[in-house]
Amino acid sequence: QVQLVESGGGLVQPGGSLRLSCAASGFTFKTYGMSWYRQILTDKRELVAAISSNGNYADYADSVKGRFTISRDNDEQKLYLDMTELRPEDTAVYYCKAYQLATNYWGRGTQVTVSS
Numbered sequence: 001q002v003q004l005v006e007s008g009g010g011l012v013q014p015g016g017s018l019r020l021s022c023a024a025s026g027f028t029f030k031t032y033g034m035s036w037y038r039q040i041l042t043d044k045r046e047l048v049a050a051i052s053s054n055g056n057y058a059d060y061a062d063s064v065k066g067r068f069t070i071s072r073d074n075d076e077q078k079l080y081l082d083m084t085e086l087r088p089e090d091t092a093v094y095y096c097k098a099y100q101l102a103t104n105y106w107g108r109g110t111q112v113t114v115s116s
Contacts, residue, residue: 002026002105004096009110016086016114022079022096022107030054030074032100036081038092039109045095049081064090086114 008020020036035050049070051058058070069082079096093109 004107006107006110017084020081024077029077032098034079
């Protein structure tokens, strides 16, 4: 059974940092590209960052470049998102996604709230 379980969300003040984690199981993690998305209420999910299966290539949305870092540990089957200099507009539910050709697996999300 495929599972992606996000953790690490919470309430943080503007300018603060958080580390999100996504634990994967039930599929061959090291062969899948991985990404983080976020969604505010009923808005469309926005791609935040993506990383290749071997971790050698990463890409970011312009809104988070220089502040967020995506990484992965294929041995531990985990995906990470290090978020710094957080802003109120980063408030959203953050989801991890595994992708390979036409196959996509989603986690259930973790809430990040940036507020003073």
